[in-house]
Each structure stands twice: as structure tokens, then as C-alpha cells.
Amino acid sequence: MERIQKQMDFLFEIDKMKDVFRQSLVVKGKREENDAEHSWHMALVALTIKEYFKAEMNLEKALKMILIHDLVEIYAGDTPAFGQERPNKKSEEIKAAKRIFSLLPADQEKHFLNLWLEFEECESNEARFANVCDRYQGFMQNLTSDGHTWKKFNVSMEKVLKRAEPIKKYTPELYEKYMLPEFLKYKERGIIK
Amino acid sequence: MERIQKQMDFLFEIDKMKDVFRQSLVVKGKREENDAEHSWHMALVALTIKEYFKAEMNLEKALKMILIHDLVEIYAGDTPAFGQERPNKKSEEIKAAKRIFSLLPADQEKHFLNLWLEFEECESNEARFANVCDRYQGFMQNLTSDGHTWKKFNVSMEKVLKRAEPIKKYTPELYEKYMLPEFLKYKERGIIK
Numbered sequence: 072m073e074r075i076q077k078q079m080d081f082l083f084e085i086d087k088m089k090d091v092f093r094q095s096l097v098v099k100g101k102r103e104e105n106d107a108e109h110s111w112h113m114a115l116v117a118l119t120i121k122e123y124f125k126a127e128m129n130l131e132k133a134l135k136m137i138l139i140h141d142l143v144e145i146y147a148g149d150t151p152a153f154g155q156e157r158p159n160k161k162s163e164e165i166k167a168a169k170r171i172f173s174l175l176p177a178d179q180e181k182h183f184l185n186l187w188l189e190f191e192e193c194e195s196n197e198a199r200f201a202n203v204c205d206r207y208q209g210f211m212q213n214l215t216s217d218g219h220t221w222k223k224f225n226v227s228m229e230k231v232l233k234r235a236e237p238i239k240k241y242t243p244e245l246y247e248k249y250m251l252p253e254f255l256k257y258k259e260r261g262i263i264k
Numbered sequence: 265m266e267r268i269q270k271q272m273d274f275l276f277e278i279d280k281m282k283d284v285f286r287q288s289l290v291v292k293g294k295r296e297e298n299d300a301e302h303s304w305h306m307a308l309v310a311l312t313i314k315e316y317f318k319a320e321m322n323l324e325k326a327l328k329m330i331l332i333h334d335l336v337e338i339y340a341g342d343t344p345a346f347g348q349e350r351p352n353k354k355s356e357e358i359k360a361a362k363r364i365f366s367l368l369p370a371d372q373e374k375h376f377l378n379l380w381l382e383f384e385e386c387e388s389n390e391a392r393f394a395n396v397c398d399r400y401q402g403f404m405q406n407l408t409s410d411g412h413t414w415k416k417f418n419v420s421m422e423k424v425l426k427r428a429e430p431i432k433k434y435t436p437e438l439y440e441k442y443m444l445p446e447f448l449k450y451k452e453r454g455i456i457k
Contacts, residue, residue, distance in 0.1 A: 075442045078312050083408055085308060089301045090291045098283045108282045111304035114331050115278060119271050119372065131324035138307050138327075179312065215276055249268050 074176050081174040087145045094151045094220045095212035104212060106141045106149065113137050113208040117200065123242040124203065126196045133197040136190040137204060139183055143167035152209055152234055153224035164191075193237070202237045207245075210235070214253060218262040227264045228254065267369050274367040280338045287344045287413045288405035297405060299334040299342065306330050306401040310393065316435040317396065319389045326390040329383040330397060332376055336360035345402055345427055346417035357384075386430070395430045400438075403428070407446060411455040420457045421447065 088107040097104045114137045121130065141149075146167035150157055157163075168187050172180045190198045213220055221231065231254055232239075239246040257263040281300040288297045307330045314323065334342075339360035343350055350356075361380050365373045383391045406414055414424065424447055425432075432439040450456040 075438065079404075079442065082305075082309060082312055082404060086290055086305070086405075086408060088304070089297070090294070097279055101283070104282070105301070107301040107304045108298070111281070111300045111307075111331065112275075112279070114304075114307070114327075116275060118328060118331065119275055119368070131327065134307075134324065134327050134331075135311060138304065138311065175312070211272075211275060212279075215279060245268065249272065 077174060077176050078179070081171075084171065084174055085142060085145070088142065091141070091144045091149055093149050094154070094223065095209060096216040096219045097212065100216045100219065106144050109208060110138055110141055112211075113204045116204045116208050116211070120204070120207065120242065120245060121200075123245040124196075124200045126199070126241070128196040128200050132186070133200045133204075136186050136197060136201040139187055140190050140201060140205065142171050143187070146170055151220070151224070152206075153220055153226045153230060199237060199241050203241050206234060206238055207242075207250075210238075210250060210253075213257075218257050221257060221263050225264060228258055231263050270367060270369050271372070274364070277364065277367055278335060278338065281335065284334070284337045284342055286342050287347070287416065288402060289409040289412045290405065293409045293412065299337050302401060303331055303334055305404075306397045309397045309401050309404070313397070313400065313435065313438060314393075316438040317389075317393045319392075319434070321389040321393055325379070326393045326397075329379050329390060329394040332380055333383050333394060333398065335364050336380070339363055344413070344417070345399075346413055346419045346423060392430060392434050396434050399427060399431055400435075400443075403431075403443060403446075406450075411450050414450060414456050418457060421451055424456050 088110070089105050091106040092103040093106065093109055095104045095109070096102065097108065114134055117130070117133060117137055143164040147160070147163040150160055168184055172183045172187070175183065189195055190201050193199055193202050220226070235246065235250060238250060254263060281303070282298050284299040285296040286299065286302055288302070289295065290297045290301065307327055310323070310326060310330055336357040340353070340356040343353055361377055365376045365380070368376065382388055383394050386392055386395050406412060413419070428439065428443060431443060447456060
């Protein structure tokens with residue numbers, strides 16, 4: 072019973088993801104997106120664009136990473152992609168990861184913590200793909216909100232291109248055919264500086 | 265490019281899941297839960313309670329079903345678990361499934377539609393497990409809202425037990441050790457009638 076109770080404590084705690092808000096707008100600019108919605112949409116991005124990632128990859132593992140990657144924000148908060156850098160972000164997120172996964176039985180704690188660390192390191196193929204999906208989902212929410220976060224943070228093309236680097240590197244067809252042309256349109260309109 | 269555009273049209277359309285609301289309350293009763301949040305939380309339920317489902321099962325496939333199972337509600341709306349029965353629910357949802365997946369390239373349309381139909385039929389092990397997770401997530405949201413949907417629909421123990429049948433059948437340890445004792449507590453308090 073103690074094992075089940077720990078699993079339930081974890082599943083109850085992560086309900087808080089529905090109350091961690093990001094900068095992206097959803098539903099035609101109606102309101103900000105929360106981390107639960109972002110993680111779900113990002114998983115759907117993964118299922119839909121997988122073909123553009125050419126390296127061998129275990130989709131189940133990538134989906135797990137996607138589903139848990141933002142749990143740390145329950146305690147560490149969201150760090151906007153184009154906002155001010157937070158010098159303590161990494162240490163705060165590691166602390167948060169240890170805290171959230173410690174609710175689980177030891178074997179699951181270890182499994183989830185390792186998956187989260189692997190996502191952060193972005194060196195395995197699964198972690199690279201999950202990072203592509205993370206950034207691509209943020210990009211998409213900009214397209215459906217007339218460049219909301221680009222406008223809000225007065226973002227330069229240099230910063231936009233930097234943020235898109237994993238997409239250019241790991242899913243180049245998607246980048247060349249769809250993403251870069253959109254960047255250029257928003258630059259032309261003066262929304263990307 | 266036409267292929268990518270279709271995939272993008274699908275990924276933009278499903279943003280609407282964040283605006284389809286269920287009866288369950290989230291974040292300590294703050295507001296109703298939407299389908300994107302529900303699908304994400306249900307995927308986390310799957311990752312956490314998988315060990316109680318003893319039959320052989322492909323987790324990647326089950327996760328896919330979980331992630332897409334409620335997309336039909338963008339057009340067909342949510343049907344509350346304990347609300348009035350909707351006689352046309354099945355036909356409306358099939359129509360909605362065809363509509364949403366038709367946005368995708370033909371191979372993906374077929375793949376997602378088949379997964380959705382398999383979930384609905386609830387006969388494969390993956391579909392059974394996904395259905396367990398669906399009902400279990402709804403149960404959990406009742407525990408964090410003092411039985412909100414049980415109260416709202418004045419639900420009898422008979423209905424609660426009927427709804428829990430897949431959990432009893434396919435994850436019996438979870439049912440016996442955790443779920444049934446909770447039902448009995450809520451019955452004792454007069455919240456389940």
C-alpha cells in the first residue's frame with residue numbers, strides 16, 4: 072500500500088502543472104498556456120513530425136521525456152525563452168527535479184530523474200528530438216498569436232535563430248521548408264527585429 | 265511542402281483542446297479541467313501505474329491512444345461520465361474523428377483514426393490500459409475536489425462501481441487496495457449515494 076500511496080502522492084502533486092503559466096498564448100490569444108497543455112501539445116508535435124528526425128530513436132522514451140520535462144517548473148517556475156536569463160536556473164531546476172520525483176517509490180524516482188537529466192543534457196537522440204518538439208511547439212504558438220512572445224520581448228532575428236538551432240540541426244527539412252520562411256515573414260513585418 | 269502544411273494545420277487545430285472543458289475540477293477546485301490537461305495527466309497516470317496492468321502491452325501505443333483519445337471532443341464536445349446519456353454520442357464522435365484526422369496526410373490520418381477506433385473498442389491490451397488510465401484520472405480528480413462530480417450528479421455507488429469496472433478487471437490490485445477503500449469512505453460520508 073505504501074508504494075501505491077507514493078505513486079498517488081506524485082500524481083496528485085503534478086496537478087499543479089495546470090497552474091504554471093508560460094508566455095505563449097493559446098486559443099486565438101485568449102489566455103496564457105499552462106505547462107500541462109504545453110506538454111500535451113508537444114507530445115502531439117512529436118507524434119506528427121517524427122518523420123523529419125532521421126536518426127534512430129525510441130519514441131516511447133522521447134514521449135516519456137516530453138511528458139515529464141517541465142515538472143520541475145512546479146517549484147522552479149517557468150523561464151521564458153526570450154526573457155531575462157536566470158543565473159540560478161539550472162541549480163533550482165535540479166533541486167526541483169529531486170523534490171518532485173522523490174515523491175515516487177525509489178525505482179521510479181531514479182527512472183524519471185534520469186530521463187529528466189537526459190532531456191536536459193540533450194545528447195541522446197531521444198533528448199534531441201524532445202528538445203526539437205519543445206522549441207517547435209513554442210514556435211507554433213507564436214504563429215497562432217501573431218508573434219506574441221516575439222513582440223513582447225522585442226526579439227531579434229539572432230535570438231530567434233539561436234532558439235531554433237536544434238530544429239535546424241536535427242530536423243532540417245522542417246526548418247528549411249516551414250520554419251525559416253515564417254521567420255522571414257515576421258521579420259519583413261517588423262515583428263522579429 | 266503540402267505534407268508539412270497538412271501536419272501544421274492539424275497541430276494548429278488541436279490547440280482547441282485547451283478550450284474543451286470537462287466536469288472535473290483542478291488545482292484544489294479552482295476551475296474545470298480541459299481536455300489537453302486531462303490527456304497529459306492521464307499519460308502521467310499511465311507512466312506511473314503501469315506495473316498494475318499485468319498483460320503484455322506496448323506502452324508507446326497506449327501513450328499514443330491516450331494522447332489522441334479526446335481529440336474528437338473538439339467537435340463532438342465532452343460527455344460527462346455521470347451526466348445524461350447522449351444517444352448520438354457514438355456517431356457524432358466517429359464523424360468528429362474523421363474530421364480531425366482528415367487534416368493530416370493520408371498515412372497519418374489512417375494511423376491515428378485506427379488508434380482512436382481501437383481505443384474506443386477497448387479490446388486490445390493497449391486500449392484496455394488506456395481506458396483504465398482515463399477512468400482512473402477522473403477518479404483522482406474527484407479525490408482532490410471532495411468528490412465534485414459525484415456530488416454534482418448525485419451519483420449512486422452502483423454507477424461509480426460500473427464506471428470503475430475496467431480498473432477492477434485490468435488493474436485489480438490498484439482497485440482493491442486504493443480505489444474501493446476511497447469509494448467506501450465517500451459512501452460513508454454520503455457523497456456517493
